[in-house]
Amino acid sequence: MIELKSQIQKIKLVTVLGAGAWGSALADLVKLNGYQVRLWSRRSELTLPKALEDTEIVVSAISMKGVQDVVSVVQSCPIAPQTILVTATKGLDPQTNTTPSQIWQNAFPHHPVVVLSGPNLSKEIQMQLPAATVVSSINHDAATVVQLVFSSHRFRVYTNPDPVGVELGGTLKNVIAIAAGVCDGLQLGTNAKAALVTRGLTEMVRIGTVLGAKTETFYGLSGLGDLLATCNSPLSRNYQVGYQLALGKTLDQIMTNLPGTAEGVNTCQVLMQIAQQQNISIPITEQVYRLLQGEVTPKQGLDELMLRDIKPEYHH
Numbered sequence: 001m002i003e004l005k006s007q008i009q010k011i012k013l014v015t016v017l018g019a020g021a022w023g024s025a026l027a028d029l030v031k032l033n034g035y036q037v038r039l040w041s042r043r044s045e046l047t048l049p050k051a052l053e054d055t056e057i058v059v060s061a062i063s064m065k066g067v068q069d070v071v072s073v074v075q076s077c078p079i080a081p082q083t084i085l086v087t088a089t090k091g092l093d094p095q096t097n098t099t100p101s102q103i104w105q106n107a108f109p110h111h112p113v114v115v116l117s118g119p120n121l122s123k124e125i126q127m128q129l130p131a132a133t134v135v136s137s138i139n140h141d142a143a144t145v146v147q148l149v150f151s152s153h154r155f156r157v158y159t160n161p162d163p164v165g166v167e168l169g170g171t172l173k174n175v176i177a178i179a180a181g182v183c184d185g186l187q188l189g190t191n192a193k194a195a196l197v198t199r200g201l202t203e204m205v206r207i208g209t210v211l212g213a214k215t216e217t218f219y220g221l222s223g224l225g226d227l228l229a230t231c232n233s234p235l236s237r238n239y240q241v242g243y244q245l246a247l248g249k250t251l252d253q254i255m256t257n258l259p260g261t262a263e264g265v266n267t268c269q270v271l272m273q274i275a276q277q278q279n280i281s282i283p284i285t286e287q288v289y290r291l292l293q294g295e296v297t298p299k300q301g302l303d304e305l306m307l308r309d310i311k312p313e314y315h316h
Helices: 002-010 021-032 048-052 064-075 100-107 122-126 140-150 163-185 190-210 215-219 221-231 237-246 251-257 263-278 283-292 298-306
Strands: 013-017 036-040 057-060 084-087 113-117 131-136 155-160
Touching: 002 140, 013 021, 013 048, 021 036, 021 057, 021 122, 021 140, 036 048, 048 064, 057 064, 057 140, 064 100, 064 263, 084 100, 084 140, 100 113, 100 163, 113 140, 113 163, 131 140, 131 163, 131 221, 140 155, 155 163, 163 190, 163 215, 163 221, 163 237, 163 263, 163 283, 163 298, 190 215, 190 221, 190 263, 190 283, 215 221, 221 237, 237 251, 237 263, 263 283, 283 298
Parallel strands: 013 036, 013 057, 057 084, 084 113, 131 155
Antiparallel strands: 113 131
């Protein structure tokens, strides 16, 4: 405990990689707690080696497609062995099917890696509305340090010992959020949406446990909590993709006008690869995939889900 206290007292500087809405929101939270913050992006004048100089915590809030490149550059920078690496990216690498934390941990096997994920719509956090999140690591002390650095009266941070589950909760729900957007765009009502989100959670658990996550994590903030936020908010980019597809727009049109990245589009493709390899049943994800590929209309995708063989709710 004494060692942990001294580790927390040593934290002076936090570097946030990614100056989009999410990275800026995280930087603001840390700044309000009195820490010095460096915010880096590809467009900033600050070089990456300079941004990482003397930092105690590195927070990665870049989109999935940029993670591998940024990790490679960070590897060539001199960072202290006790520097904590925090990943706040939600997605899966299409080449390797790995999560962002796995990419960071493979590159930095001796550094503590912490996952930060939860129902955290960045616009609401920037408006200083109350929110909660989860930080998780196999290194409990590192997670506790990150918890204390981010916690405030408007941002409540919980720790969790299942980093794989915490990370996958935030990643898998993006696909269900696209389906929820379709549901609202087609004006199918509250009953349909409740059924969709509930069965979506079942699907998340099914994939997540195969990939090594604990079931109970999906019923927490980083699973169910994030699912509810993303499936019910027009602020969610993934929800917007589904909603606008239901209104008849093409995926290209939507993606061109969308501010930021809708990670669920890429995640959906990776999940289909994993499901085929592992023989996992993911009917909602499958229909979202077919919709994104232009193989079905939103109405046809819904009909396919409703006309599936009837079965028990749970398999014992």
